[in-house]
Amino acid sequence: MSFGSGAMTNSISEIKDCKLIFLIGGNPTEAHPIVGLEMKKALRKGCTFIVADPRKIWFAQHAKLYLPVKPGADNWLLNAMAHVIIAEGLENKEFIKTRTEGYEELREFVKDITPEKASEFTGIPAEDIRQAARLYATSEKSAIYYTLGITEHTCGTDNVRTIANLALLTGHIGKPSTGVNPIRGQNNVQGATDVCIPNKMPGYQDVTDNAVMEKFEKAWGVKLSRTPGATAPTMFERMSKNQFKALYVIGEDPVLSEPNQDYTIKGIKNLEFLVVQDIFMSETAKCADVVLPAASFAEKDGTFTNTERRVQRVRKAINPVGNSKPDWQITSELSTRMGYKMDYPSPKEVYDEIASLAPIFAGINYARIESNGIQWPCPDTKHPGTKFLHEGKFPRGLGKFFVLPYRAPAESPDKEYPLLLTTGRTLYHYNAGTMTRRSVGIIHKTNDCFVEVHEADAKELGIFDGETVKISSRRGSITARAEVSDKVKKGIIWIPMHFAESAVNKLTKDAYDNITQTAEYKVCGAKIEKI
Amino acid sequence: MVMVPKIKVNIDGKTIEVDKGKTILQAANSIGIRIPTLCHDPRLDPFAACRVCMVEVERGKSNTLITSCNTEAADGMVIRTDSEKVLKTRKMVLELILSDHPRDCMTCERCGSCKLQDYAYQYGVRESRFFEKPDGGIIEDENPVIQHDTSKCILCGRCVRICAEVQQDYAIDFKNRGFETETGTPFGKPRRDTTCVLCGQCVSTCPVGSLVEKQAVGMGREWEFKEVKTTCAYCGVGCTMYLNVKGNRVVKVTSKTGSIPNDGNLCVKGRFGFDFIHHPDRLKQPLIKKNGKFEEATWDEALGLVAAKLSEIKAKYGPDYIGVMSSSRCTNEENYLAMKFARATIGTNNVDQCART
Ligand code: SF4
Ligand code: SF4
Ligand code: SF4
Ligand code: FES
Numbered sequence: 001m002s003f004g005s006g007a008m009t010n011s012i013s014e015i016k017d018c019k020l021i022f023l024i025g026g027n028p029t030e031a032h033p034i035v036g037l038e039m040k041k042a043l044r045k046g047c048t049f050i051v052a053d054p055r056k057i058w059f060a061q062h063a064k065l066y067l068p069v070k071p072g073a074d075n076w077l078l079n080a081m082a083h084v085i086i087a088e089g090l091e092n093k094e095f096i097k098t099r100t101e102g103y104e105e106l107r108e109f110v111k112d113i114t115p116e117k118a119s120e121f122t123g124i125p126a127e128d129i130r131q132a133a134r135l136y137a138t139s140e141k142s143a144i145y146y147t148l149g150i151t152e153h154t155c156g157t158d159n160v161r162t163i164a165n166l167a168l169l170t171g172h173i174g175k176p177s178t179g180v181n182p183i184r185g186q187n188n189v190q191g192a193t194d195v196c197i198p199n200k201m202p203g204y205q206d207v208t209d210n211a212v213m214e215k216f217e218k219a220w221g222v223k224l225s226r227t228p229g230a231t232a233p234t235m236f237e238r239m240s241k242n243q244f245k246a247l248y249v250i251g252e253d254p255v256l257s258e259p260n261q262d263y264t265i266k267g268i269k270n271l272e273f274l275v276v277q278d279i280f281m282s283e284t285a286k287c288a289d290v291v292l293p294a295a296s297f298a299e300k301d302g303t304f305t306n307t308e309r310r311v312q313r314v315r316k317a318i319n320p321v322g323n324s325k326p327d328w329q330i331t332s333e334l335s336t337r338m339g340y341k342m343d344y345p346s347p348k349e350v351y352d353e354i355a356s357l358a359p360i361f362a363g364i365n366y367a368r369i370e371s372n373g374i375q376w377p378c379p380d381t382k383h384p385g386t387k388f389l390h391e392g393k394f395p396r397g398l399g400k401f402f403v404l405p406y407r408a409p410a411e412s413p414d415k416e417y418p419l420l421l422t423t424g425r426t427l428y429h430y431n432a433g434t435m436t437r438r439s440v441g442i443i444h445k446t447n448d449c450f451v452e453v454h455e456a457d458a459k460e461l462g463i464f465d466g467e468t469v470k471i472s473s474r475r476g477s478i479t480a481r482a483e484v485s486d487k488v489k490k491g492i493i494w495i496p497m498h499f500a501e502s503a504v505n506k507l508t509k510d511a512y513d514n515i516t517q518t519a520e521y522k523v524c525g526a527k528i529e530k531i
Numbered sequence: 532m533v534m535v536p537k538i539k540v541n542i543d544g545k546t547i548e549v550d551k552g553k554t555i556l557q558a559a560n561s562i563g564i565r566i567p568t569l570c571h572d573p574r575l576d577p578f579a580a581c582r583v584c585m586v587e588v589e590r591g592k593s594n595t596l597i598t599s600c601n602t603e604a605a606d607g608m609v610i611r612t613d614s615e616k617v618l619k620t621r622k623m624v625l626e627l628i629l630s631d632h633p634r635d636c637m638t639c640e641r642c643g644s645c646k647l648q649d650y651a652y653q654y655g656v657r658e659s660r661f662f663e664k665p666d667g668g669i670i671e672d673e674n675p676v677i678q679h680d681t682s683k684c685i686l687c688g689r690c691v692r693i694c695a696e697v698q699q700d701y702a703i704d705f706k707n708r709g710f711e712t713e714t715g716t717p718f719g720k721p722r723r724d725t726t727c728v729l730c731g732q733c734v735s736t737c738p739v740g741s742l743v744e745k746q747a748v749g750m751g752r753e754w755e756f757k758e759v760k761t762t763c764a765y766c767g768v769g770c771t772m773y774l775n776v777k778g779n780r781v782v783k784v785t786s787k788t789g790s791i792p793n794d795g796n797l798c799v800k801g802r803f804g805f806d807f808i809h810h811p812d813r814l815k816q817p818l819i820k821k822n823g824k825f826e827e828a829t830w831d832e833a834l835g836l837v838a839a840k841l842s843e844i845k846a847k848y849g850p851d852y853i854g855v856m857s858s859s860r861c862t863n864e865e866n867y868l869a870m871k872f873a874r875a876t877i878g879t880n881n882v883d884q885c886a887r888t
Contacts, residue, residue, distance in 0.1 A: 011792070012768065012792040013791075013792060031766065032766050032767060032768050033730070033766075033768070033798030033799075033800075034768045034770055034792070034793045034796055034797070034798060035768055037697055037698070037793075037796050040697070040698075040699050041697075043699075044696070183767060184767030185766065185767055185859075186766065186767060186859035186860065187762075187763065187764050187765055187766055187767060187769065187859060187860065188767075188859045188860065188861065188862065188863065188866075189767060189859035189884070190767065191859075191862070191863040191866065192857060192858065192859045192861070192863075192866045192884035193884065194863070195863055195866050195867045195870055196857045196866040196867065196869055196870040196882060196883070196884045197882075197883060197884065198880050198881060198882055198883050199880070202867060202870065207880055216874075220871065220874075220875045222875045222878075224874055224875070224878075225850075225851075225874070225878060225879060225880050227851075227880060228880055229851075229854075229873070229879055229880025229881040229882055229883070230851075230854060230880075230881045230883070231883050232856055232883040232884075232885050235854045235856070235881060235883070243852075244852055244853075244854065245844045245847075245848050245852040245853065246840065246841055246844045246852065246853045246854070247853070247854050247855075247856065248837075248841070248853070248854070248855045248856070248869075248872075249855075249856045250855070250856065250857045250858055250861060250865070250869050251857065251858030251860045251861045251865075252856050252857070252858040252860075252884075252885040254856065254885055257885060258885070272840075272844060273840045273841070273844060275837050275840075275841075278814065279807075279813055279814060280807075280810075280812055280813065280814060281812065281814060285814075288820065289819070289820050289840070290817070290818065290819050290820070290833055290836055290837050290840075291814065291817065291818040291825065292817055292833060292834075292837075293813075293814035293815055293816060293817060293818075294814070296764075296807070296808050296813075297761070297764035297860075297862075298761070298774055298781055298805070298808050299808075300862070302862025302863065302864045302865065303762075303862055303863045303864065304762045304764070304769055304862060304863065305769075305863060306762075306767055306768060306769025306792065307767035307768060307769070308792065310769060310791070310792065311863070312762045312769055312771070313760070313761065313762065314761050314762050314764075314862055315759050315760060315761045316759075317757075317759035317761065317774040317776045317781060318774075318776055318779045318780065318781060318808075319779055321808070321809070321813050321815060322813065322814070322815020322816060323815050323816050323817070323830070324813070324814060324815060325830070326865070327861050327862075327865040327868075327869075328862070328864050328865045328868050330834075331865065331868045331869055331872050332868060333830075333834055334834055334837060334838060334872070334876075335868075335871075335872050335875075335876045337834055337835065337838035338838045338841065338842055338876050338877075339842075339876075340872075340875055340876040342868065342871070342872075347862065347864040347865075350864035350867060350868060351863065351864055353867075354863065354864070354867050372791050373762075373769075373791065435764075435765075435804065435807040436765075436800060436804050436807070438806065438807040438810040438812060439800075439803060439804040439805070439806045439807055440675040440676070440746070440806060441674070441675050441676035441729055441746070441799065441803035441804070441806075442729075442799060442800065442803065442804050444673075444674055444675055444676070444723060444729070445723065445728070445729055445799070
């Protein structure tokens with residue numbers, strides 16, 4: 001990565017003091033409402049907002065500059081902003097000299113990426129791109145916030161690096177209220193990434209590093225493989241080719257949440273054995289050979305790590321419902337039965353083990369986070385935790401500029417599927433909706449799938465607001481209620497991801513970003529028909 | 532860091548140093564002196580409507596009564612929070628508020644956590660000389676989470692202000708004039724048809740029983756609930772919240788100002804999205820598929836089968852034909868154990884968590 005770590009560089013409490021927020025591909029009022037509130041605080045204090053999003057979201061309506069960027073064209077916008085910053089001499093020369101590398105290459109590359117050219121691809125007036133670059137570069141405290149809109153593309157990693165280029169060019173990083181901040185979608189996605197990915201041991205230690213692996217072998221008393229494992233998409237690919245035999249799924253519903261549903265189900269059917277551990281009978285659980293009933297967050301102790309890297313306590317409020325058990329207990333019992341003993345008295349001891357093996361969590365324990373959570377990195381028990389990252393130095397040493405030309409999305413609209421489909425979250429539901437759709441207050445506001453269509457497209461198709469329509473892509477079709485407005489740009493349609501009966505992932509494409517393997521949920525070609 | 536200049540004030544005979552810019556209320560709170568407040572919420576701009584936070588400030592020979600929630604402490608100020616005059620005025624203010632408030636604490640949902648009730652008790656206000664039967668009552672609205680009883684409203688404006696200042700949704704406002712004044716949605720429309728996002732922020736700030744959590748109505752008295760501090764399980768913000776538990780049931784979710792990172796704010800999912808916990812669809816027993824149908828099994832049978840099957844597949848094809856997928860819904864400890872299970876128990880690095888965002 002550009003800095004050497006992929007977490008939020010600032011804290012939520014710093015948001016209100018930002019002088020400028022560049023929000024790209026994120027809709028905090030709906031997806032991260034409390035971050036949204038902190039941004040509203042900043043807005044009330046006079047913070048300037050630049051919003052780049054294909055939908056006219058809440059902050060777009062309150063922004064100084066709204067850039068309705070075409071889905072998939074963020075790269076043009078960002079590189080053109082770099083062009084303007086350099087062409088107009090707004091770069092931070094001192095910062096570039098002392099803390100970065102690769103500047104010359106970037107300068108050479110963006111020379112030709114003029115706002116005029118970018119305008120053709122993004123649909124944003126060239127002057128607005130210039131204005132955005134100037135505002136961002138010259139504000140005293142500029143922070144960039146982004147979410148799924150940026151990462152859920154085949155070029156997701158490119159996008160993140162192109163964003164980082166802007167921060168490195170201007171030195172808007174490593175200071176309070178100033179940095180680059182991905183807002184994590186699901187509650188513990190930060191924590192899960194911190195300890196549970198195929199190529200790293202907990203705390204981002206390489207599985208190919210012998211010293212690391214020896215440390216774990218000693219602590220665990222087993223020999224460990226040094227070959228990086230398969231990511232979830234790779235596992236599904238191997239399943240589809242019948243090169244995978246068993247899968248143990250804990251608390252996920254890939255049939256609903258992975259793109260291209262047909263392909264996922266076919267893969268799962270090829271397995272010899274599938275075990276699913278969940279609180280509800282999910283779509284994936286229906287395919288399982290054994291289903292293990294898990295306890296909900298209210299029924300167990302543990303920790304979650306939020307988007308600002310804060311490790312916080314989860315506490316048991318009630319006993320597990322029915323005969324269910326907490327996931328940690330089920331996994332431990334299963335392991336012991338398979339001959340590898342796990343006999344932790346409680347999650348506290350598990351956390352102590354994590355802290356003893358992963359230096360970035362070394363100073364964290366339950367006693368210290370009793371009243372408030374601590375933000376990693378926290379190297380020892382005297383350390384207060386880290387509010388913002390990269391002050392003075394990046395983990396990889398120098399910040400690196402990346403030269404990243406535009407890559408077209410894996411699928412673009414064409415004659416047959418003329419609309420650009422993009423997907424996202426609404427305020428009222430959460431991912432596959434397994435929990436929210438069982439809450440009366442939430443379904444009161446929205447409980448059916450809808451598709452946002454621009455007025456002009458609706459007129460052309462003869463569709464009315466509220467009418468049920470059929471939406472199809474090369475992979476399948478679903479029905480949903482049409483919401484006609486000017487919220488989306490003409491030529492674009494938007495569907496939320498939460499509804500099993502109209503699963504939008506029947507339509508999306510299973511093309512993945514080649515580095516993070518995040519699926520391209522954000523763009524594919526589609527059409528709408530009357531029924 | 533910018534250094535904030537300090538000033539000196541004297542409160543109830545104690546001289547203290549505070550940051551310039553603090554209100555008298557904040558200065559008093561900083562040394563543990565409690566001043567009653569009704570219309571004040573630290574998340575909101577001062578409004579000074581209820582006047583219960585009166586204190587006495589020395590001004591030369593004549594002292595003045597001022598509202599402490601919106602008055603900045605000035606250098607050299609001498610303040611009394613408990614003088615005769617202060618106590619008398621406060622009592623009077625409470626009596627006036629109670630004149631337009633129903634006397635049905637015994638069936639009120641907020642009984643035990645109502646600020647008006649607490650202060651009436653503390654200041655010994657039993658009767659109001661000005662009592663009139665209050666207008667209004669419970670608003671009919673089919674939304675299942677927020678109950679609004681206009682007869683109990685003390686017009687502190689906190690709900691209106693939190694909706695406007697913090698949420699910036701402008702779903703509710705003051706209506707009518709004089710004795711008929713109340714708060715609510717425009718034309719009393721159901722919340723579903725307004726800009727209201729059902730965040731319940733208004734409920735969280737209401738100091739009395741006017742706005743309450745509908746799902747908790749009739750579920751128990753405040754003092755019966757055990758409050759368990761935890762972290763929201765929905766999005767990456769990780770708001771701190773409190774599960775209110777009675778027996779083995781989560782009855783409602785509350786929040787507290789000052790908590791990290793959300794300062795007492797919650798969204799609709801965090802505050803009202805908890806009832807999935809007790810949903811009848813919850814899986815309660817291990818299930819084993821036999822001839823295409825799930826049958827209930829004991830833990831011993833289910834875990835025995837899983838252990839045997841995984842061991843068999845590992846022996847037949849090797850560990851790299853097995854994978855573990857964990858979840859961002861699980862705790863760190865659970866993700867760690869899933870990871871350890873794949874690596875140490877199975878012997879493969881094929882372990883991932885599904886969500887990458
Ligand atoms: S629930 Fe939220 S949006 Fe609705 S009136 Fe209350 S504060 Fe406003
Ligand atoms: S409903 Fe509650 S918060 Fe709103 S004005 Fe009345 S008493 Fe105050
Ligand atoms: S209360 Fe809302 S914003 Fe806070 S963590 Fe839960 S879902 Fe996210
Ligand atoms: S709390 Fe100060 S006037 Fe209401």
